[in-house]
Amino acid sequence: FFLMIRRPPRSTQSRSSAASDVYKRQFLVRSNHSIMNDMKQGLQPSAKISKPGSRLTLLLIVSAQYCTMAFPYVSYPFLFVTPAFTCPSGNPCSEEEACLRGKIDPIHSVNSVAYEFGIYCGNAPWKGYLSSLYFGLGCIGSLFFAYLADRKGRRIAISIPYTLCLTCLLVACLANSFLVFAVAWSMLGFFCNA
Secondary structure (H helix, E strand, O other): OOOOOOOOOOOOOOOOOOOHHHHHHHHHHHOOOOOOOOHHHHHHHHOOOOOHHHHHHHHHHHHHHHHHHHHHHHHHHHOOOOOOOOOOOOOOOOHHHHHHHOOOOOOOOOOOOHHHHOOOOOHHHHHHHHHHHHHHHHHHHHHHHHHHHHHHHHHHHHHHHHHHHHHHHHHHHHOOOOHHHHHHHHHHHHHHHO
């Protein structure tokens, strides 16, 4: 994100699509020697946004994008909830005790990803692995899409990861095996952190 909003140096004259508006503003300020003209022009609504209904459409798109990309962060604690266990005595017990001699209590367990795919007891480290993959690929994805925005433009660098983030989110939600879920969750980190 921070790489996308950097201001290019004045010595650079090549115009990429991501920074073309910055160069136009620099040229106006230098040619007119009047900052007031640049400010008045900046306060006027753009022709692309001033169409009727386009502001509402833009608001809906940005809201949908926020909800989609915030879903993994908000839902993470609920997706990986450890199921409830009961000991042979019938009392609730901890995960360590239950792994040795207990069983899962299906009535009091939340139907989470950990319960569905068996990510508890001996497989509990996979919660940490999935979290590391999500955030690690997220770091790589943010750098990659910032570079793509600088080279090809912001529209491509936002629309491609948004579409693929939705696709990975749907695949992760509909996954029938742990492997499919793990790959979709990892790629979700790559695309959602763009």
